[in-house]
Amino acid sequence: MTxxxxxxxxILLITGGAxxxxxxxxxxxxxxxxxxGSTNPTVIQQALEKMRQNAPGGQVDGVKTNxxxxxxxxHVNDPKIMIPVLEAKLRWLTLLEKGEIQELSxxxxxxxxxxxYLWETAGSKGVALLVHGYTDSAAGMAYxxxxxxxxxxxxxxxxxxxxxxxxxKNITMGYTDAKDVARWIERIQELKGSQTNxxxxxxxxxxxxxxxxxxxxxxxxxxxTIRGVAADCGFSxxxxxxSQQGTVIFGSSxxxxxxxxxxxxxxxxxxxxxxxxxxxxxxxxxxxxRRRELATQKVPxxxxxxxxxxxxxxxxxHQLEEAAGSEKVLKIHVPGAPHIxxxxxxxxxxxxGVRKAFGI
Numbered sequence: 557m558t559x560x561x562x563x564x565x566x567i568l569l570i571t572g573g574a575x576x577x578x579x580x581x582x583x584x585x586x587x588x589x590x591x592x593g594s595t596n597p598t599v600i601q602q603a604l605e606k607m608r609q610n611a612p613g614g615q616v617d618g619v620k621t622n623x624x625x626x627x628x629x630x631h632v633n634d635p636k637i638m639i640p641v642l643e644a645k646l647r648w649l650t651l652l653e654k655g656e657i658q659e660l661s662x663x664x665x666x667x668x669x670x671x672x673y674l675w676e677t678a679g680s681k682g683v684a685l686l687v688h689g690y691t692d693s694a695a696g697m698a699y700x701x702x703x704x705x706x707x708x709x710x711x712x713x714x715x716x717x718x719x720x721x722x723x724x725k726n727i728t729m730g731y732t733d734a735k736d737v738a739r740w741i742e743r744i745q746e747l748k749g750s751q752t753n754x755x756x757x758x759x760x761x762x763x764x765x766x767x768x769x770x771x772x773x774x775x776x777x778x779x780x781t782i783r784g785v786a787a788d789c790g791f792s793x794x795x796x797x798x799s800q801q802g803t804v805i806f807g808s809s810x811x812x813x814x815x816x817x818x819x820x821x822x823x824x825x826x827x828x829x830x831x832x833x834x835x836x837x838x839x840x841x842x843x844x845x846r847r848r849e850l851a852t853q854k855v856p857x858x859x860x861x862x863x864x865x866x867x868x869x870x871x872x873x874h875q876l877e878e879a880a881g882s883e884k885v886l887k888i889h890v891p892g893a894p895h896i897x898x899x900x901x902x903x904x905x906x907x908x909g910v911r912k913a914f915g916i
Contacts, residue, residue, distance in 0.1 A: 578822025582830065586727040588718040594693040595720060597649050604642040607635050627866045628804060631895040640699055640900060648698035648713075651675065662743045664717065664724075665735050671721035672714040672740060674747075677705055681916065682753025682783065683744050686713040687737060689760030689896065690727065693720035699899065700757060703907055707916055709755065714740055716765070726831050729794045730764035731838065737765055738772035745778070754778065755914060756785045759896055760868065763790030764840040767876075770852040771843050779851040784914035788860040789895055791868045792875040793839030795820055800869055844879035856913045858886045862893025862901065886913045 593599050631637055651657045652673065660672045673694050674683075684704035686697040694713035701711040716733050717724035737756065744752060758766035767787050769775055775782065791797035802816040824835040847853055857880060861873035870889065877887045888909050893901035910916070 576822070577819040578824070578826040581819060581823045582826045586729070586827070588725050588727065591691070594645070594691075594696055595649070597646060600642055600645050600649070604639065604646070607638050607642065610635065628801060630866055631897055634894055634897065637894070637897050637900045641696065644698035644702060645695045648695045648701065660712070660743065662739050664732075664739055666732070668717055668723040670714065670717060670723070670736055670739070672712050672743070675701060675705060675711040675713075677708055677710045679708065680710040681708045682710070682755065683748060684709045684711050684755040684757060685737065685740055685744065685766075686711060687733070687756070687758035687762030687765045688713070688716060688719070689758075689762050690729075691719070695720075697757075697759065697762075700759075704755070704757075707911070709916075712740065712744060716762070726827075728831055728833075729797075729835075730761055730768055730840065731794075731833055731835075732831065733761070733765040734768035734772055737769035738774035741769075741774050741778060750778075751781055754782045755916075756782065757788070757910075758786070758790070759788040760790065763787035764794075767840040768838065768843045770847050770855065771850060776851045779855055782852070782855045783916065784856040784858065784910070786858045786860065786910055786913075787840075787876070788898055789862060789865055789868050790840050790859075790872075790876060792841040792872040792879075794835045795824070796839075796872060796875075797868060798823070798835075800872075801867075804866070841875050841879045844876060844881075848881050848883075854884060856884045856886070856915075858888065858909055858913045860888050860890070860898040860906065860909075862890050862895060862897045864892055865895045865897075867895035884913075 593603070626633070648657070656675070658674045658676070660674055662670050662672070664670050671694070684701075686694070686700055688694060688696045694715045697713045701713055704711050714736075715722040717736060718727045741754065744754065756766040756769065758764070764787070766785050767790060770785060798820055799816055802819070803813070806812050806816065828834045859873065859877055859880065861870055863870055873889070877885070886909055888898070888905070890898040890902045890905070899906045
């Protein structure tokens, strides 16, 4: 009896520790924090000037490349990526201030108000729906908005829930964001008609969002009008992504890996209590497997990934590619590109891939 009690106490302590660790991780990673760094022109301009000053050395504030956190955030300190991103953000915000970009809103399935921004193009060929990554905003997709605008498409760039001007307290890593994208598709069709040509393009968390959105009822019903989907540097699953980053930071010893699994179990449980789903319930990988039996299997898909992506391992790209199959799937790996860097390290090849795959 004593042994049973001891084992029970140990299990309770481990469970309690995992839940506590999960709660701390959730608060730090997935609870919305006040941040106007992606939407405030003054803050963006300051960041741009700082980046330009450090551009020759390729680093900001002396970040050491061998630091584990610096490895994961290398893309944020890469002037080849961030200078054009910040410049495009400022141009986007200027157009917004001038009224050339229209602010829209929709109500999500759970009552949250979502914000989006429509940039019309004369004689538009359709609408490119752009979805940003973790802790960014619609303005962060301005560089791609400009590309699609030049190609003759109107652009709707959206703030994901708990980002930008959208409501919501919790970041959901593409899970509920996919349902939000379905709602935005409905909004486009309300404005432009049900036969409007659509392109979905997401980066990082946004890539996972557009992949999973392909399995939503609205997308299935609109499959004939979706010209293509581009998913840039997406992760195979949220659990895989978090586990990979934990390994980079803490190590790969069996004890460390056990601790990481326990923390992620606690995190997933806390997420269920806060957001209503476990991370194991779905993934971009599983969504692509299911897609092969659905109406959206005929929608052209481009999967981008940088070969030097340390934030989301190229191994995850291979998992997504295998899940997607080969029919109407274009797989583009860009040499030397870090996370979100595929466009900036090969702009011509990136957009050529999009144009050819989507026939635009």
